[in-house]
Amino acid sequence: MSAALDAPERPAVPATFRNVSTARKVKNQAATVLVTLAFLVALVPLVWLLVSVLIKGVPAIVSADWWTRSLSGVTPDEVRGGVYHAIVGTLVQALIAGIIAVPVGILAAVYLVEYGRGRLAKITSFMVDILSGVPSIVAALFIFALFISIGGLSQSGFLVGLALVLLMLPVVIRNTEEMLQLVPDELREASYALGIPKWKTILRIVLPTALSGTVTGVMLAFARVMGETAPVLVLVGYARAINFNPFEGNQASLPLLIYTELSTNPSAAGQLRIWGGALTLILIVMVFQLAASVISRYSAISK
Amino acid sequence: MAKRLDLKDVDIYYGDFHAVQNVNLSVPPRSVTSFIGPSGCGKSTVLRTLNRMHEEIPGARVEGQIQLDGEDIYARGSDAVAVRRTIGMVFQRPNPFPTMSIRDNVVAGLKLQGVRDKKKLDEVCEASLRGANLWKEVSGRLDKPGGGLSGGQQQRLCIARAIAVQPDVLLMDEPCSALDPISTLAIEDLIGDLKKDYTIVIVTHNMQQAARVSDQTAFFNLEATGKPGHLVEIDDTEKIFSNPTERETEDYISGRFG
Numbered sequence: 001m002s003a004a005l006d007a008p009e010r011p012a013v014p015a016t017f018r019n020v021s022t023a024r025k026v027k028n029q030a031a032t033v034l035v036t037l038a039f040l041v042a043l044v045p046l047v048w049l050l051v052s053v054l055i056k057g058v059p060a061i062v063s064a065d066w067w068t069r070s071l072s073g074v075t076p077d078e079v080r081g082g083v084y085h086a087i088v089g090t091l092v093q094a095l096i097a098g099i100i101a102v103p104v105g106i107l108a109a110v111y112l113v114e115y116g117r118g119r120l121a122k123i124t125s126f127m128v129d130i131l132s133g134v135p136s137i138v139a140a141l142f143i144f145a146l147f148i149s150i151g152g153l154s155q156s157g158f159l160v161g162l163a164l165v166l167l168m169l170p171v172v173i174r175n176t177e178e179m180l181q182l183v184p185d186e187l188r189e190a191s192y193a194l195g196i197p198k199w200k201t202i203l204r205i206v207l208p209t210a211l212s213g214t215v216t217g218v219m220l221a222f223a224r225v226m227g228e229t230a231p232v233l234v235l236v237g238y239a240r241a242i243n244f245n246p247f248e249g250n251q252a253s254l255p256l257l258i259y260t261e262l263s264t265n266p267s268a269a270g271q272l273r274i275w276g277g278a279l280t281l282i283l284i285v286m287v288f289q290l291a292a293s294v295i296s297r298y299s300a301i302s303k
Numbered sequence: 304m305a306k307r308l309d310l311k312d313v314d315i316y317y318g319d320f321h322a323v324q325n326v327n328l329s330v331p332p333r334s335v336t337s338f339i340g341p342s343g344c345g346k347s348t349v350l351r352t353l354n355r356m357h358e359e360i361p362g363a364r365v366e367g368q369i370q371l372d373g374e375d376i377y378a379r380g381s382d383a384v385a386v387r388r389t390i391g392m393v394f395q396r397p398n399p400f401p402t403m404s405i406r407d408n409v410v411a412g413l414k415l416q417g418v419r420d421k422k423k424l425d426e427v428c429e430a431s432l433r434g435a436n437l438w439k440e441v442s443g444r445l446d447k448p449g450g451g452l453s454g455g456q457q458q459r460l461c462i463a464r465a466i467a468v469q470p471d472v473l474l475m476d477e478p479c480s481a482l483d484p485i486s487t488l489a490i491e492d493l494i495g496d497l498k499k500d501y502t503i504v505i506v507t508h509n510m511q512q513a514a515r516v517s518d519q520t521a522f523f524n525l526e527a528t529g530k531p532g533h534l535v536e537i538d539d540t541e542k543i544f545s546n547p548t549e550r551e552t553e554d555y556i557s558g559r560f561g
């Protein structure tokens with residue numbers, strides 16, 4: 001490739017190694033500078049976003065009330081109360097999604113990896129691909145059409161959870177599939193050779209081996225759906241008070257709180273709540289991601 | 304315990320590919336039979352049909368009869384899981400279960416078959432580890448993960464795991480190919496001990512090993528790649544290595560030994 005190698009006569013002295021052509025040096029330098037620049041450019045919006053959320057959000061979240069109180073009885077321009085009601089709503093709705101999407105997703109992945117041969121597996125896999133491309137507003141409208149327009153139900157946190165299931169499922173399935181594929185076939189064979197039936201092999205050998213990776217993926221799926229905004233806009237009303245019950249009444253969530261304050265409350269208190277809410281959401285998502293990376297350290301496969 | 308194996312007119316296919324042709328051989332109880340032959344001649348393929356392990360590969364099928372003490376293991380109504388409980392297998396690469404301790408690895412078969420009795424499990428664990436010549440090395444750390452052992456120890460752990468379910472036959476596919484000479488020797492000694500209780504079939508590329516451990520040796524060959532492999536001859540190990548009947552066998556052995 002390089003000029004040095006193509007040269008007809010190559011001196012046999014070791015000094016050759018130091019004699020790098022200038023053109024190559026320049027190219028090398030240029031590439032290094034370019035890559036570093038690209039990295040910095042990519043970093044700018046990230047750092048900017050984080051810094052402004054921190055600067056404007058920290059004053060809101062440092063009070064104890066922020067984490068323990070709702071906005072019930074607080075007038076829009078008062079700097080008082082907190083977002084406990086929204087945190088509760090976000091977690092409850094994500095939990096509903098998880099209770100449905102995690103077992104179904106893991107079982108679907110087990111089917112695809114361990115049993116799936118032929119038509120049904122191909123169709124399932126194709127469906128998962130489509131599902132993972134569905135925008136959240138479409139998932140929300142689908143649930144709206146099915147349960148509210150046709151089913152006659154009223155808006156609730158539970159319906160938000162159902163919409164989140166649609167967004168969570170493909171993430172859980174794809175990730176679990178990958179983890180199961182990482183489990184070496186040799187382990188399955190070792191188990192079969194001991195006279196252990198297939199279902200028990202999957203349950204007691206394959207799944208435990210893939211466990212930490214699977215849990216990591218589940219955590220990331222949670223982190224992903226907790227910030228989804230379209231479902232909460234379409235499927236549930238905002239409440240300023242705490243509501244633990246997802247089946248009845250309005251229920252706040254962090255994205256919904258941010259959106260509501262943004263669209264209805266131009267006061268300084270509202271501004272503060274928006275940034276505080278954003279920072280709170282980022283922190284909660286970060287906790288889940290941290291948990292995910294801690295768990296993945298204990299992976300049985302990589303050992 | 305130990306039982307005899309008989310193969311009658313066995314043909315093995317992977318989909319359309321005819322991998323092994325017309326094998327007839329018998330493995331007497333309490334003996335070691337080794338399979339030798341060039342790469343790709345079907346040694347592993349034949350071995351894996353002996354405990355229906357090849358059924359895990361889509362499209363693989365067997366024709367002919369494979370009998371364990373006269374009973375066809377492929378007979379209608381015979382269950383692959385039950386067959387594998389009687390015919391155990393040790394693989395080329397050590398494959399302990401990474402999520403389990405040494406103890407749990409050894410008794411995994413029994414535990415997953417539903418044995419709960421802790422005392423019995425502990426007894427079996429010790430007996431199997433002793434049987435696999437590993438007890439002295441690991442008795443102090445039975446609760447540590449099996450993946451933390453050396454390659455040779457892991458392979459002996461896998462042998463302990465295989466004999467813990469008390470099979471009648473033990474199949475080994477190049478069990479020493481990933482090991483150093485000292486671990487290899489340990490496993491060869493172990494095979495010598497195990498043959499008192501088990502019927503053993505071992506695939507090996509190491510002729511000296513075949514000569515050292517086995518009572519009879521089967522030589523497989525194939526005419527050309529893409530053609531099915533076949534059994535050239537099976538005879539007492541001594542005879543195969545000193546004075547084989549077939550010319551092919553002599554060429555192969557002297558080529559490698561020379």
Ligand SMILES: Nc1ncnc2c1ncn2[C@@H]1O[C@H](COP(=O)(O)OP(=O)(O)OP(=O)(O)O)[C@@H](O)[C@H]1O
Pocket residue numbers: 317320322340341342343344345346347348349360529532
């Ligand atoms: N899963 C499979 N699918 C299709 N063909 C296979 C499969 N496994 C093996 N074969 C083919 O069957 C033939 C015999 O393979 P086998 O692994 O039994 O050889 P071997 O004698 O064990 O070789 P080696 O000494 O290299 O282990 C080969 O031609 C191989 O390509």
Ligand SMILES: [Mg+2]
Pocket residue numbers: 346347348476506
């Ligand atoms: Mg082989």
